[in-house]
Amino acid sequence: MNKFSIGVDLGGTNLRIAAVDEQGALVEKVTLGTRISLGPDRVIGDMCDAIERMSEKYSNSAPLIGIGVGVPGIIDVQTGLVRESPNLPGFVDYPARAAIEQRLKTIVILENDANVAALGEKWLGAAKDYSDVAILTLGTGVGGGLVLGGTIWRGANGMAGEFGHTTVEPDGHPCGCGNRGCLEQYASATAVVRMAREAIASRGESALARAASSDPEFSAKSIYNLAMEGDEDARRIFRYVGRCLGIVLSSLVNSLNLPIYVIGGGVSSAWEAFSPAIFEELRRRSIVYAATAPPDPSAHKEGASARVVPGPGHKTIITRALLGSDAGLYGAARLPMIAEAKIAEAKR
16 A cells, blocks of 8 residues: 555544545545544544554555644644634634644644645545635535645635635524624525524425424435425525525635636535526626636536536536545545645755
């Protein structure tokens, strides 16, 4: 086996860890529960235990380059502190990198989870043929990341790419960030369920109401299934998701003029339900998209050949992520590889 890195996706519910070699082959992947209630030290301890077990399997045959960790929230990349993470209570100014390095004695790189998802899609996914990409990740919340010139763009304070907190409804639903009407309140899995319950409260008996009462795990996926079965209430919710995404994407396309924008995260599995509304909004709202949209609508459709190879005319591609929930794992594993390459280049 070639040299390998270990990528970690540290989520509020699940802790996912993968060994990935230099060519991008997935060697092994494990998923654990994130024991948030026991505090950050226990979470980091569980992570390190799993990493040690995994690395011991392969370190005799291939050297470990390092460990990359994707964390939801605000990360100080220079110091390795988790400044704040809504999904990881207790991780406030927490020295995560130092804690992991002290235990594992190897290079550790922390990065925002949406940034590593963008890097993963740039390395092996939908944006493989592009040096510049923006990603929106639709999960419990809505994250965003930018890769420019093949490198994560963090901004002046490491907070670039907070697309989920772009306003789409000025007097809309309150957001945990303190604003109202953020995209996160209309395009996340949490938002889809909230909008479904609002529809149930206003309309009474419906397929949505029956699903909510019979399914103890009533979720965005349940609502998507109803939409695909033709339920108009569910379809209306996803059209609204698409509309809000289209509003934000229109601004991004007009402002950044990147060649490709990728939609990832769990809610992206509902692509068929919400993507038509995205393109309708883009055509209405973005002069740049109107001038650069691909002539073939199938370029936007999900499938085995979803990755669009760039052609003449610098078309603007809006597409679904190819790596699914593993994008962050691949991107996190890629971080130590990039760091090693930079060190080698500096020594030449």
